[in-house]
Amino acid sequence: MKYILMLCTVLFTTSTMAVDMVVDPNLVAYDRALIQVVDKKKSQSQQIELQVGEKMLFEDLQFNVKKCYERYENSRDFWFFVEIQDKQREFETEEVSRVFSGWMSSKSPSLSALEHPVYDVQLIKCFSSTAVVKEKTQEE
Numbered sequence: 009m010k011y012i013l014m015l016c017t018v019l020f021t022t023s024t025m026a027v028d029m030v031v032d033p034n035l036v037a038y039d040r041a042l043i044q045v046v047d048k049k050k051s052q053s054q055q056i057e058l059q060v061g062e063k064m065l066f067e068d069l070q071f072n073v074k075k076c077y078e079r080y081e082n083s084r085d086f087w088f089f090v091e092i093q094d095k096q097r098e099f100e101t102e103e104v105s106r107v108f109s110g111w112m113s114s115k116s117p118s119l120s121a122l123e124h125p126v127y128d129v130q131l132i133k134c135f136s137s138t139a140v141v142k143e144k145t146q147e148e
Contacts, residue, residue: 036078038134041088045069046128055132058090068095069107069127076134086114086134092122 039060046053047067056071058064063072069092076088092108108122114131122129 032079034080036081038076038078039136041073041076041086041090041134042132043071044130044132046130047126048128049126065095067127069093069124069129070095078134084114084133086131087111088131088134092129094124 041058041060042055043058044053044055045066054066056064056066058071058073060073060076063070065071072091072093074089074091077086079085079087089111090108091106094105094107096105107124108129110120112121112129112131113119114133117130
């Protein structure tokens, strides 16, 4: 029982730190993401610029980008961690429900995609005016 409790503690701690922990020293961190949102009902698409760390509302979707990386400088292989919530209006109250939370890739959009009846979301690229090479984090 003691070992099971220790294992659960390690797994929980590791999963909560997964967003902040960087394993690859060659990752390039950016502070902005460019995504494309397709409205399947209206047959329209729009590109949206998102700031890392800030929430943004588009139509009924609220985006919160946590991290945005490129695997290697000039590799064009972008990844970002995003939480997407759907703002549903029912019975005169606004209820927010999370419809996606995870990593999305620009090169493999079907690897981890938003499954929504109205919207499709795809990462185009991460960018900023200045890029910072992310070094390995060390626990103290």
